[in-house]
Amino acid sequence: MVRLVEPRHYATLEDYESTAHLNGTVSELRREAKTVLPSLQDRRVWMVSSTERGGGVAESLPPFLTLLRALGVQASWLVMETEDADFFRLTKRLHNLIHGEGDTTLGPAERELYDRVSHENAEAIQPYLSPGDVLIVHDPQPMGAGARLRTNMDIAAVWRCHIGLDQQTPETQAAWDFLDPYAAIYDHAVFTASEYIPSCLTGRAAIIHPAIDPLSHKNRELSVHKVVGILANGAWIRPPGEMLTPPFPETTKRLQRDGTWAPATEPEDIGLLYRPIITQVSRWDRLKGFLPLMQAFAILKQDFAHRIGLSERHRQTLQLVRLVLAGPDPKSVDDDPEGLEVLGELRAAYAAMDAPLQDDIAIISMPMSSRKYNALLINVLQRCSDIVAQNSLQEGFGLTVTEAMWKHAAIVASQATGIRQQIRTGLDGWLVANPEDPKDIAEALDALLGNPWKREAFGKSAQLRVHGTFLVFDEVRHWLALMAEVAKARWPLSP
Numbered sequence: 199m200v201r202l203v204e205p206r207h208y209a210t211l212e213d214y215e216s217t218a219h220l221n222g223t224v225s226e227l228r229r230e231a232k233t234v235l236p237s238l239q240d241r242r243v244w245m246v247s248s249t250e251r252g253g254g255v256a257e258s259l260p261p262f263l264t265l266l267r268a269l270g271v272q273a274s275w276l277v278m279e280t281e282d283a284d285f286f287r288l289t290k291r292l293h294n295l296i297h298g299e300g301d302t303t304l305g306p307a308e309r310e311l312y313d314r315v316s317h318e319n320a321e322a323i324q325p326y327l328s329p330g331d332v333l334i335v336h337d338p339q340p341m342g343a344g345a346r347l348r349t350n351m352d353i354a355a356v357w358r359c360h361i362g363l364d365q366q367t368p369e370t371q372a373a374w375d376f377l378d379p380y381a382a383i384y385d386h387a388v389f390t391a392s393e394y395i396p397s398c399l400t401g402r403a404a405i406i407h408p409a410i411d412p413l414s415h416k417n418r419e420l421s422v423h424k425v426v427g428i429l430a431n432g433a434w435i436r437p438p439g440e441m442l443t444p445p446f447p448e449t450t451k452r453l454q455r456d457g458t459w460a461p462a463t464e465p466e467d468i469g470l471l472y473r474p475i476i477t478q479v480s481r482w483d484r485l486k487g488f489l490p491l492m493q494a495f496a497i498l499k500q501d502f503a504h505r506i507g508l509s510e511r512h513r514q515t516l517q518l519v520r521l522v523l524a525g526p527d528p529k530s531v532d533d534d535p536e537g538l539e540v541l542g543e544l545r546a547a548y549a550a551m552d553a554p555l556q557d558d559i560a561i562i563s564m565p566m567s568s569r570k571y572n573a574l575l576i577n578v579l580q581r582c583s584d585i586v587a588q589n590s591l592q593e594g595f596g597l598t599v600t601e602a603m604w605k606h607a608a609i610v611a612s613q614a615t616g617i618r619q620q621i622r623t624g625l626d627g628w629l630v631a632n633p634e635d636p637k638d639i640a641e642a643l644d645a646l647l648g649n650p651w652k653r654e655a656f657g658k659s660a661q662l663r664v665h666g667t668f669l670v671f672d673e674v675r676h677w678l679a680l681m682a683e684v685a686k687a688r689w690p691l692s693p
């Protein structure tokens with residue numbers, strides 16, 4: 199089934215332009231857009247993705263489409279939702295194989311299934327398209343449908359792959375062998391990092407980094423009143439007095455000593471507004487490295503805080519610092535047994551800790567039913583954090599890192615491929631050598647906690663880097679240039 203989706207986004211080009219620190223970037227984008235627009239004249243650009251909600255792709259498309267339209271590009275969004283559970287399972291397997299995991303046997307039955315559903319979807323998409331249009335197809339699910347349309351119609355097609363592994367394994371090879379016949383048909387492909395480009399697409403793939411929207415609820419600036427209001431309405435803090443706005447319908451919950459979930463203000467205030475805070479926000483996925491991060495924090499508190507020779511300020515910082523580990527409400531991931539298992543491991547490790555250490559670690563369940571409230575709650579948490587950690591064993595890109603860099607947090611992260619695209623270690627943050635070595639992580643946290651100037655310098659550099667490279671304007675600029683190039687190559691006689 200295919201649906202035309204109207205992107206819902208509240209910020210306009212004028213809103214970005216009237217924000218002082220974005221004005222120059224937006225003017226530059228306008229200028230550049232003028233030079234490439236003639237190649238896209240009379241063409242419609244179609245985004246095709248497999249979901250409208252949830253996940254980075256769905257979140258990034260509305261601001262992206264809004265900007266394209268405001269610049270004069272006719273752009274629309276089609277969502278290809280399949281009800282065929284076998285097809286869904288197959289594309290999930292392909293997704294996991296591209297990440298290097300799973301059963302590599304993909305035979306004629308899988309080919310037949312993928313081709314059949316792709317054929318049905320291509321038929322459903324075809325009536326929307328006109329000759330001369332440009333199709334941008336996201337990830338493996340709609341890839342086959344896009345390839346078929348490119349074969350049958352006078353259109354150009356680009357495949358945008360949001361996933362990848364930085365090494366070739368039998369698993370990744372199996373996925374690319376399966377997808378190669380479709381990939382070969384596309385005019386071009388786009389990846390997040392050069393390490394992810396499979397050999398079948400070498401020479402026909404570009405790198406475009408994902409980006410964040412600086413005016414979204416997750417990233418926009420907030421006044422002190424707003425920060426405190428959101429913290430209180432979302433149960434991050436106890437309301438300091440009578441509040442102007444009511445509590446959010448769903449609020450943050452904190453894991454209690456007895457293993458139950460209660461409002462995050464229980465058993466006592468975490469101290470987001472006044473204590474040194476280390477935070478990691480992620481899905482409950484083993485690859486996000488929550489457990490070694492929590493073990494590192496234990497070393498920091500139990501060993502490092504008591505060593506001799508510390509300055510009084512450093513010792514005080516280590517005594518007061520708290521760790522917040524936040525992830526989606528387990529109710530929202532009950533179709534993800536692995537996520538629940540990872541959360542279970544964290545809960546068990548937490549339960550085995552001494553009471554004072556438990557007081558200093560907040561394992562948080564974030565409400566997920568409202569995207570807006572979830573985003574605001576993450577926004578304020580990142581703004582209240584001195585250090586934002588992203589201890590991922592693997593990371594496609596790591597938007598949580600971009601979001602925190604934008605808020606000039608000092609980052610301690612792993613050297614996973616996606617994170618390496620963003621952080622230059624020693625300049626925009628610190629990348630630990632081994633995210634599975636708690637001592638290594640503890641040392642990095644300790645060095646930064648003891649050095650507020652370094653934190654400040656990392657934060658400033660990080661924000662500048664996001665400003666220059668990872669905002670949605672940069673993404674739009676790269677896409678406009680690529681689409682114009684693809685259109686010129688496909689229709690050399692057009693303007």
Ligand code: UDP
Pocket residue numbers: 254479480481524525526527564572573576594595596597598599601
């Ligand atoms: N996120 C969220 N609520 C959560 C945990 C994560 O909204 O409880 C968001 C987070 O702010 C980020 C995205 O989910 O925008 C995760 O993207 P990232 O690229 O960091 O990792 P992925 O989950 O795609 O592996």
